[in-house]
Amino acid sequence: MPLFERHPKGVVLTQAGEAFLGRAQRIRLEYDDALREMHQMKTGELGVLRLGFSPTLDDQRVMGTIRRMLVERPAARLHIVEKLMQYLLDMLIEGELDLVIAPIPSPPMPEIDVVPLHEDVLYVVADQAHPLHQRRDLKLADVAAEPWLLPAQNTRLRGQLETLVREAGLPALNIRVEINASSLSNFRLLSGTRMLGIGSTWTLERLRALGVLPLSISVPPLRRQIGLLTRKNAYLTPLAQRLRELLAAEMKPSKPKK
Template identity: 35%
Template sequence: MDLRDLRYFETIAELEHVGQAAERLHRTQPALTSAIRRLEKEAGAPLFERAGRGIRLTPAGRVMLRWAQRLRFDVEDAQREVGDIGRGLSGVVRLGIVPTAAQYQLPQAVRRLLREAPDVRLKTTVSLVDVLMPMLRAGELDLVVGTEGVPESGFVSRRLVEDHVVVAASADHELFNGKPSVKDMSAYRWVLQPRGAPTRDWLDHTFVRRSLPRPEVQVESSTLHMLPALIAETGLLSFVSRKHLDVTAGSYPLREVVLKETTMKRWLVVTHRTNAYLSPAALRLMALLS
């Protein structure tokens, strides 16, 4: 099988449309159709079937996609490993990282890495885990630093540091006039991440388990670095890493609403594909992040 045909096949499978794949790949539709026909001849089975105005993978196509990705990963890893021979701590590390870790863990680790290896280049993507993991699966990232979740086949995770997520409010919030409870918090509005974010779901469930309404969200934001300012300026409650309170104490007078029931313990982990090649620079960065 031709590796180029397999790459075309991956793109067609992703878009489920030959015309759109032709535009992305800058190839003609007949050229892509011919590539699929060659693969189907080699496989001895159809790889796509009609689905409305587009196409979708057949069961054989889904198996072929898995092997096509594996072959591409192997070729790319081989090129990188051969290229890294003799270069030592250099080259490019493609890192996906969640905002909290990017703000509080990454700078020190990168400072030390560049001190040891000034020729290393780092390409970072800062986003939430649900965005980063598909990029890791597709081979677009070498490492992902995020929150620990359910173990997934084909990936290896290493714990880096424990983190506590807590309810935060402006230092002069009326909640601090007494000893607050979860029920007391339900009377106020919040600034939180969108639903589906692990911290947001955990907090929602904390209220639901106590037969309380979910927190009333007035401001929804996936940009964590803006939360301390919003909390301080608006009087809204939020649910953030305790690290935010440690670092922003001088800029924004925030306090933790200390309550065991609303303290979420989590681990930040670094994840990579099980059999992926990791350059010496990527391995060193993993060690420094720990």
């Protein structure tokens, strides 16, 4: 059965080739895991824990939990990566990360195991002087026509919001500012403007310090589950297992104040 076929632009994989490549990649990752495990058994070292987390999460709690583990394990070494969710998932699947803290993928990904941590509620936020703060029980139609500051088009959050608007029969969103990285500093652009954005439960207190507050509108479809993600059947060091325990105990949501 051929694995390759000629193409005007070169050689491409056949369907069988794609299947073989996927299996070969899994074998390579399992081999790498086995080597890491044997090395640690031989040397007694904790090794390096490679952790990724989404910048839309509560980094204070994440870093606080990591700090607690470092105090517990003085020999521990970490490599921390902060990226948007889609990049973290790619790195996890490719074996470049051991653990990822991020929104749980939907639909589920067969290559990834998930430990749910908590539910995170997303809010439509605006400058404290925005006229929509004077209204209560806002509907989607009330905010859809406003200018928006949103993540890039290929992000899950952006896709969910645009789908929600489209299914409600409303015009496409007016995206005035598009961002490729999620950072609280981006929300400074909302100050003194009519632009709206999306903030999570964990960011509301710090957004309030910027003069950015949640509007009185509920968008249930934008609720998301946050989880601890690992590659299926991957070897987890004792260090990774301990951090997983600490995160599961620490990452519990609290209700935000209006």
